[in-house]
Every structure is written in structure tokens, then in C-alpha cells.
Amino acid sequence: MTSPSPVFHNPVYLSLGSNQGDRAGLMNQALALLEGLSDTSVVQSSCLYQTEPQGPVADQPWFLNAVVKIETTLTSEALLICCREIETALGRNRATETPQGPRTLDIDILFCGSQVLDTPDLKIPHPRLHQRAFVLVPLLEIAPTFLHPQLGRSIEQLHMDLDEPGEVGIYTEAVLSV
DSSP states (O other): OOOOOOOOOOSSSEEEESSSSHHHHHHHHHHHHHTSSTTTEEEEOOOOOOEOOSSOOOSOEEEEEEEEEEESSHHHHHHHHHHHHHHHTTTTOTSSOOOTTTOOOEEEEEEETTOEESSOOEEEOOOOOOOOOHHHHHHHHOOOOOOOOOTTOHHHHHHOOOOOOOOOOEEOOOOOOO
């Protein structure tokens, strides 16, 4: 008797951010490591965007942010583990960093197809993505018509709904290599 095939939730959208060290280099290394995961491929990426830090730690360098679309046979939970391992491999130490402070690399799972998941470790869709210009602007570039599975609104509509779009500008000094 064979076990049923797992259900995969594609496309998957990830947000990448960095404001320490060689920001663009770290993000390109993260893409290479994502591409190296078993049965995972990076399909598309946004431009790099330079964005103002958000939250209580205002005195920190600006971030580079991007969104990438991947296809994978990994479950959401397995993908989260891989993303955390990539962050650690590229110098992030969640145990010692200040929450919402400077970091070498942050990888967030934004969407896994139309999956909705709410566990202590993982919430999909990302619970605050619709409030963050630094996520919506790069997502708007590569997936403007993608529908948020809980809000029933496209990325384009969510972007138009932003109260405070923040400062988000294209970073022209480097690119992401897919």
C-alpha cells in the first residue's frame, strides 16, 4: 500500500531583507542556497529595494529588500527550517540580536499558494505583509494579481490600501541573480 502524495502549495513567495555587511551579496548567497535545496527552484525575483528601517530600533542602517518566487516540493514547515538554516549560515544569530534590530539576513515566507497556516512557529500568509510597503512594493513587481487567500485582495489592491507607504526605492547598485 502506498502512502498518499503530499500536497504542495506553489507558488511560494519569500521576502528577503538585509541591513548588515554586504547586503546584496548576502541576498544573492541566500538565493544560491535556496536554489541548492532539494527539489526547489527560484523562478523569479524582484529588483532590490532600499528601505527605511521600521519599528522601535530606528538608529540602524537602511535595508535592502526583495521578494522571490520559488517552486518547491518542501512542506511549509520544512521550508521554514531551511530558511532559518540559510539565515544562520549567512551570519544571523536570532538568540543574540535585538528584535526588529539590525540583521545580516531575514527570510520570511509570505505565501505558499493559497495555504493558510497558523502555528506557534509559522503563520502563512505572513500576518503583517499587507501593512508593509517594503514587502508589497517588490511583491507588486512580480505578482500584482496574486490574491491574498485570507483578505481576498490582490497585491495591487493591498498596495493601494497602505496608509503609510514608507520610503521604498529601487536600489541600482546591485541586482539579484536568479
